[in-house]
Amino acid sequence: MKNPIIHWWIAVAFFSYLYYNQEQGYNTVVFTVILTALVLQTRPTLKTQTNWWKSAALQLLAAVGVAWHGLGWGSFLYVISFFVFVGFTMAPQSTVFGAWLNGILSSMVVELVGSFASIKAEIKELFAPLRQHYGRIKPSIYLMPLLITIGFYGLYCWANPAFWVDFSWAAFEIDFWLVGFVLMGLIGLCPLFFFGSGKLPFTESVYQEKVVRTKSSNHRAGIIALKYENRQGVILFFMLNLLIVIFLLFNVAQLLLPSLQQVKGFSQQVHEGFNALLVSIVSAMALIVYYFRANQNFYAQNRRLLQLAFVWIVLNAALGLFTCYKNSLYVVAFGLTFKRIGVYFALVMTFGGLVLTFIKIKWTKSTAYLVRQTMWVVYLTITFYCLFDWSRIITWYNLTYAQELDMDYIQTLGPTRLPLLQAKVLENDIRLAHYKHQIQSEIQTRKQVRWVFADWQSRNWDDEWLRKTLK
Incomplete structure (x- = not known):
């Protein structure tokens, strides 16, 4: 030192x-x-x-x-x-x-x-x-x-x-x-x-x-136990794969059948679907950790179990993509919100977990490796989430693309939404007619209160941008 x-x-x-x-x-x-x-x-x-x-x-x-x-x-x-x-x-x-x-x-x-x-x-x-x-x-x-x-x-x-x-x-x-x-x-x-x-x-x-192979004093008993556990895992993953395929087909049918294409309750369906996906992926990781622990990784006849486990990972990834698609449909209809953005980032973390699970069983990594790397994925994803000005992005997207604009929600967002709203007010956007005075009042208040001279330590780029942009 x-x-x-x-x-x-x-x-x-x-x-x-x-x-x-x-x-x-x-x-x-x-x-x-x-x-x-x-x-x-x-x-x-x-x-x-x-x-x-x-x-x-x-x-x-x-x-x-x-x-x-x-x-x-x-x-x-x-x-x-x-x-x-x-x-x-x-x-x-x-x-x-x-x-x-x-x-x-x-x-x-x-x-x-x-x-x-x-x-x-x-x-x-x-x-x-x-x-x-x-x-x-x-x-x-x-x-x-x-x-x-x-x-x-x-x-x-x-x-x-x-x-x-x-x-x-x-x-x-x-x-x-x-x-x-x-x-x-x-x-x-x-x-x-x-x-x-x-x-x-x-x-x-x-x-x-990596997983370390252990030697048992009773070699024959160990082989019998591995064989029984391997067969049990094959049956379990076959049944789970069949169930998730049926579930995916049912969800696709819901989207294709006109009688089921109703927007009412769609938000709840998306979020409940994501919760189910999260539980499914966590359960998948837990089951794979259990059935691919210790000497099961070195069992000579575990090829079928490996194949079914890989299929299980792929099907969970497909379920994640389907959830992402349903969330995107809701975003197109009603715009972005912090919760809907959170679903996307949570999906990124779940896909990261599935990739790490694949690596674990493919290259016989230990459970400690899976846990450690998953923590890094979560930490990295949350850090990148905090790099973006979501209030500004949500306001821009919803004003530009959302089929139905929820101005009450936009008014709860951060101050970086104000330049975009001010531009729409100057364009006499009819959607903002009832919020015109509220927006202008907030802009004047921010100019008087927030823009008092501050030391350079306390300044940030968003404040500098607002100071230059707001008229």
Whole structure:
């Protein structure tokens, strides 16, 4: 480790300067870049850790989302990503959840107390040259001349009062809020530069990427058990595949038959269908984990079970595509909403889970591999979700393409919808006639309240865009 105490103090100084009395904005990107560089300087061994680089990249993406859109879900995600980054800095082989939990627990006073001995030793080492130099100097050499000089200065001031220097300008008050903020930075950033006793608050089992074949003392009994379990799995996956095929055909028939093509209740049908899909895919992953655990992966006659499991994965993917199609039909009719966008992103995560499940059984990966990689897929997907200004996208899409416009819903969205609405008001769009005064009033209020001069730390790209665009 290189100069951890100095890097720690530098990080706390930037944290206090960038965040004290500020909102999250451009400061998140600046702080993230500086913090990552300081951690790398302190712990060069992290350069070879893939998980650490992934956590640093996702934290930077989250910071870009905050600098782009300001406060919101992105801001909450950035805080979570910071704890994940802390956890992977302490233990690069952790899972995403384990890193997050270790990051939270370590960023409390516990880690600062545990690192007290290391911090004390670093401070002594830092100031050792000063002690060696000034330790040979006797204070009395300077003390007596200083006191005599002060005495004569008082004498001259008595002779001419105008010679007295007024030190009242140096009066200052202690900002206890700032002191508390600095202490919070010292505590929260400590685990990135010191690692106390070396014990993690939350420990995980040793990670093995591939399944390891185990040998049983009773070889014949083991073969019989594998054969029975394999046959059971073949029957189960055959029945499940048949059921999901029938279910898919029934859903297609619902769309093709005119009597079933009713918009009423379609939203509930889409969301219930997605919930069923989610349960189906999670169940599929659980069943595959069960039937492809340990020595079942090495059973010589498991070809049929493998084939049926692959078919099960493909059919679940087809069910996901069908759910995506039904959600798209609803979007075309009634426009985008956060919930409908959430369905798309949740489908991306479920497809990612199916791909990882395929990899698990194809290349005999362990259950730990499946769980770890699924966490990364979820983390990455949520991070990308927070990069987009969905209020602006929803407003643009619904105003342009939606067959039925729900203005009451659009009015609940974020302020980045306002330039699009203002343009439609100027075009005298009849759909906005009843909302014209409400929109104009919100624009004027935002100009008066939000656009008061703010420090650069608290600004974000959306605010800059609104300031230039709104008339």
